[in-house]
Amino acid sequence: MAAPQRQWGTTPSISWTPPTEKEILQNQELTDELKRQGQYEATSETDKKQALLVQLQKIAVEFVKHVCRKNNLPQSVIDSAGGKICTYGSYRLGAYAPGSDIDTLVAAPRYVTRDDFFEHMPSILERMLPPGAIEEMKAVPEAYVPIIKLVISGTDFDLNFTRLAISSVPFDLDVKDTNLLRGLDDRELRALNGPRVADELLQLVPQKKTFRTALRAIKLWAQRRAVYGNIVGFPGGVAWGMLVARVCQLYPQATGSVIVMKFFRIIGRWNWPQPILLKEPEDHPIQARVWNPRLYPTDKYHLMPIITPAYPAMCATHNIGPTTKKIIIQELERGGDITDKISFGKMQWKDLFTKHSYFTKDYKYYLSIISGSTTKDAQASWSGFIESKVRLLVQSLENQGSITVARLFNKGFAREHRCKDEDEISAVLGGELQYQATDVQTETTDTIKDPLHNAVAQGGADAAAMTNGNGEATHDDSEPHAFYTTTYYVGIELAQDSTKKLDVSEQSRDWKDQQCRSAGFEEGRNFLNITATRSYDLPADVFAPGEERPTRAKKKTAMKKAPVPGQKRSQDLSGMEVAAFMLYLAIKYMSIAGAHGLQCTDSFVVSTPFCSSPLFLYDPIVNKMSSMGKDPGPGRNEFVIAPGRAFRSRSHG
Numbered sequence: 001m002a003a004p005q006r007q008w009g010t011t012p013s014i015s016w017t018p019p020t021e022k023e024i025l026q027n028q029e030l031t032d033e034l035k036r037q038g039q040y041e042a043t044s045e046t047d048k049k050q051a052l053l054v055q056l057q058k059i060a061v062e063f064v065k066h067v068c069r070k071n072n073l074p075q076s077v078i079d080s081a082g083g084k085i086c087t088y089g090s091y092r093l094g095a096y097a098p099g100s101d102i103d104t105l106v107a108a109p110r111y112v113t114r115d116d117f118f119e120h121m122p123s124i125l126e127r128m129l130p131p132g133a134i135e136e137m138k139a140v141p142e143a144y145v146p147i148i149k150l151v152i153s154g155t156d157f158d159l160n161f162t163r164l165a166i167s168s169v170p171f172d173l174d175v176k177d178t179n180l181l182r183g184l185d186d187r188e189l190r191a192l193n194g195p196r197v198a199d200e201l202l203q204l205v206p207q208k209k210t211f212r213t214a215l216r217a218i219k220l221w222a223q224r225r226a227v228y229g230n231i232v233g234f235p236g237g238v239a240w241g242m243l244v245a246r247v248c249q250l251y252p253q254a255t256g257s258v259i260v261m262k263f264f265r266i267i268g269r270w271n272w273p274q275p276i277l278l279k280e281p282e283d284h285p286i287q288a289r290v291w292n293p294r295l296y297p298t299d300k301y302h303l304m305p306i307i308t309p310a311y312p313a314m315c316a317t318h319n320i321g322p323t324t325k326k327i328i329i330q331e332l333e334r335g336g337d338i339t340d341k342i343s344f345g346k347m348q349w350k351d352l353f354t355k356h357s358y359f360t361k362d363y364k365y366y367l368s369i370i371s372g373s374t375t376k377d378a379q380a381s382w383s384g385f386i387e388s389k390v391r392l393l394v395q396s397l398e399n400q401g402s403i404t405v406a407r408l409f410n411k412g413f414a415r416e417h418r419c420k421d422e423d424e425i426s427a428v429l430g431g432e433l434q435y436q437a438t439d440v441q442t443e444t445t446d447t448i449k450d451p452l453h454n455a456v457a458q459g460g461a462d463a464a465a466m467t468n469g470n471g472e473a474t475h476d477d478s479e480p481h482a483f484y485t486t487t488y489y490v491g492i493e494l495a496q497d498s499t500k501k502l503d504v505s506e507q508s509r510d511w512k513d514q515q516c517r518s519a520g521f522e523e524g525r526n527f528l529n530i531t532a533t534r535s536y537d538l539p540a541d542v543f544a545p546g547e548e549r550p551t552r553a554k555k556k557t558a559m560k561k562a563p564v565p566g567q568k569r570s571q572d573l574s575g576m577e578v579a580a581f582m583l584y585l586a587i588k589y590m591s592i593a594g595a596h597g598l599q600c601t602d603s604f605v606v607s608t609p610f611c612s613s614p615l616f617l618y619d620p621i622v623n624k625m626s627s628m629g630k631d632p633g634p635g636r637n638e639f640v641i642a643p644g645r646a647f648r649s650r651s652h653g
Contacts, residue, residue: 008206009249010277019255026342027255030217033349039216041098049091049102052152056159057085057171059121059128060106064169066124067108067116081109082169088194090237093202095215101156101449105195108161109169114146114187117161121148140451144459145190149451156449162191176200178284178311189288189312196310197238204278204309205245206252213256215244217352218263225331226356229410229446230316231457233324233391239306239316243267246276260352261339268332272325275305281313288312304328319391322398323406358409359542360550363491364535367504369393370429372485372527377452379414383486384456385520386528387412387445389511390488396507397490405493411444413487413542418480425483429529433539437482442541445486456520489533489542 005016019027034040064083073081089103090096106117118141126134129152136151150157165183173180175195184192205211218240222228230236235243247263248254254262270276281290290312293299299315303325306317320328341347356362371386373379390408397406416437419425424435436442445453508530515521515528535550543549 005252008204008252009246010280011250013252014250016253018253019258023255023258027213027257030257030260030349031213033353034213034216034220036350037220037353039097039220041096045098048153049155052155052157053085053087053102053104055129056104056157059124060085060108062128063106063117063121063124064108064112066120067112070120071111073111077111077167080168081111082171082173083108084169084171084173086175086195088198090219090241092195092198093215093238093241094208094212095219095241097216097220099156101158103158103160103194105160105162105191107169107173107175107192108163109167110163110165110183111167112163114141114161114163118146118148121159121161125150138451140455143455145455146187147451147455149449158451160191160194162188164188164192176203176310178282178286181284181286181288181311193308193310193312193314197308200308200310201238201241201245201278205248207248210254210256210259211245211248214248214259214263215241217256217260217349218244220353221335224353224355225335226358226410227324227328227331230319231387231391232408232410233319233321233394234328234410235304235306235317235320238308242278242306242308242316243276245278249278261343264332264336264339268329268336272304273302275307275315277307278309281307282311284311291315321391321395323394324408326405327407355544358407358491359489359535359538360547363405363407363493364550365492365494366533366535366538367397367490367492367508368431368531368533369488369490370431370485370527370529370531371487372425372429372483372529374481374483374525376482376484378522378525379484379486380450380452381456382520382526383412383414383445384450384453385518386486386515387453387457387488388459389515390490393507393511394490396511397492397504400504400507402495403492404495405491407491407493409489409491411446413489413539414443414445414448415485415487415541416440417483417485419483420480424480425527428483428485429527431531431533435480435483442539489538 005013007013060083064081065078068078068081084107086105086107087102088105090100091102096102106121108117118139122137122139125137133153134150135154136149138149140147140149145160148159150159162184164180166180175192176199180192181189202208202211219228219237222235222240227234228236228240230239244259244263247259247266250266251259251262275291281292288311289296291299291305291307291314293302299305302315302318302320303322304317304320305315308314308316335352338347338352342349342352369386369390371379371383373382394406394408397403400406415433417424417428417435418437419428419435428435512528512530516526520526521528534552536552538550540549
């Protein structure tokens with residue numbers, strides 16, 4: 001009699017059928033494509049990372065002993081205190097790409113505090129690692145998740161810390177033991193939760209190798225399609241991992257390729273907001289807050305809840321909003337269509353990983369949220385804070401009846417400029433790039449990996465506690481000086497109903513005022529502005545080499561017909577549209593030039609008498625006080641531009 005099959009997850013599996021020869025071949029083709037896409041690192045690099053982790057384990061033990069000796073603890077306590085390095089995130093799950101960070105946790109006994117970690121660990125790292133091995137080290141103790149950012153011999157580490165309420169931390173400590181949570185504060189619990197979730201997740205999948213192959217594919221797909229990043233409202237790496245794990249539970253003997261094919265149909269047609277659970281939530285005497293929509297009203301509003309398997313159960317996707325949910329489901333449907341064709345040999349795996357078309361053809365209208373600062377450190381903190389808050393602006397835009405989609409791109413674009421005076425800074429904040437430094441390349445926030453930016457972005461309100469730069473920027477007023485910006489783009493799709501008007505001035509002004517009143521804002525050092533951009537006016541650096549940039553449609557010309565006697569002459573709508581658009585440009589650029597002396601008390605509305613549905617856009621750069629982050633008072637910070645159909649395509653009515 002066959003042994004009963006194990007139930008993986010909260011429901012029975014759908015199929016236990018072993019893979020066919022065709023499925024095995026497709027899995028090999030998927031693996032080969034992932035290698036061509038650079039998703040596997042060389043064996044030598046893997047060995048180097050493992051050797052560095054061994055070194056960090058020795059350093060963790062020495063760090064604990066050092067603190068114990070400093071506190072004059074008995075030798076017997078020092079000898080048994082221990083200390084442990086735990087990895088988590090993509091590295092622990094085994095689905096990481098070359099060059100990825102290694103998320104690392106130092107677990108220490110109760111004698112060692114977080115202050116000890118930031119005071120003593122840097123010097124011990126420098127003493128115990130080979131000379132020159134540390135290429136970068138930056139501590140961010142005030143962050144939501146305090147870390148030391150390390151680059152050792154070309155490998156990036158995010159070194160986190162937690163204190164456990166036990167007297168000894170052995171090397172073989174099982175972090176899944178829920179009793180370890182006793183006596184921890186919120187930061188310590190958050191820190192320990194990373195390794196606990198990763199270890200628990202690996203225990204809940206039938207085949208780790210299959211899971212890792214599928215997860216590599218799904219992560220690459222999500223990154224290429226720009227649906228990756230928890231802060232901006234998409235699932236992060238661990239959330240995508242939990243979704244893949246759930247499909248693995250439903251098909252315990254399937255290959256990685258089959259899991260990927262099933263993934264798009266199962267997750268794309270999931271009955272949201274029914275949560276994704278890898279196991280039934282646990283109870284525990286420590287009574288930590290767990291995700292439970294029946295007890296906590298805020299949990300009811302999670303649109304696509306994916307629940308972590310380790311106690312205390314938390315929702316990993318609480319930032320997902322209506323637009324990001326819509327985009328995710330659209331992308332899942334697209335992925336399902338492609339994998340169906342792959343299954344029948346009509347497409348290849350490389351087609352699944354085609355890059356998004358966010359800037360090239362998805363939208364005609366964009367809002368540019370531009371944060372700026374006079375120093376690099378100040379901008380790292382300020383841009384991280386804005387990244388954590390920009391989804392709130394998107395949420396308010398989603399409530400606009402004339403907007404069907406307001407999609408935030410999942411990366412910011414960091415630029416450096418050379419400005420001589422406030423007028424040039426105002427122009428930069430208005431979206432002008434003529435002062436951009438030609439010797440500094442534009443970078444996206446995910447490639448910069450600035451620990452201060454990332455720490456503030458994760459913590460949001462904790463930006464008030466961050467250091468806002470290293471003193472005032474000093475420069476010769478007669479020479480251009482550095483000005484740093486980070487721009488986030490929101491693609492706008494308008495409703496088809498041409499009787500509605502679009503006016504985002506109120507939402508933009510309110511959101512901007514809220515951020516400029518925050519503790520993280522410093523007048524004269526931090527700046528914030530929102531501008532409107534057409535697709536054909538997007539900066540060149542948002543496009544990858546070889547991508548075709550949108551172009552402005554040429555005006556169609558038609559032969560003039562002879563007027564019919566007695567018939568009233570009709571107006572040339574295209575000419576009126578061009579006139580409205582040119583008037584908009586004139587107001588914008590003339591106002592920039594006269595910003596210092598212009599005192600406007602009324603909104604500007606530009607339209608044509610023949611367009612019943614003008615498009616209203618908010619552009620505060622025409623007012624100096626606005627671009628400096630001040631509130632110039634009622635009626636002076638609102639410039640509503642309504643160039644009618646000159647800002648609309650025919651398809652939008």
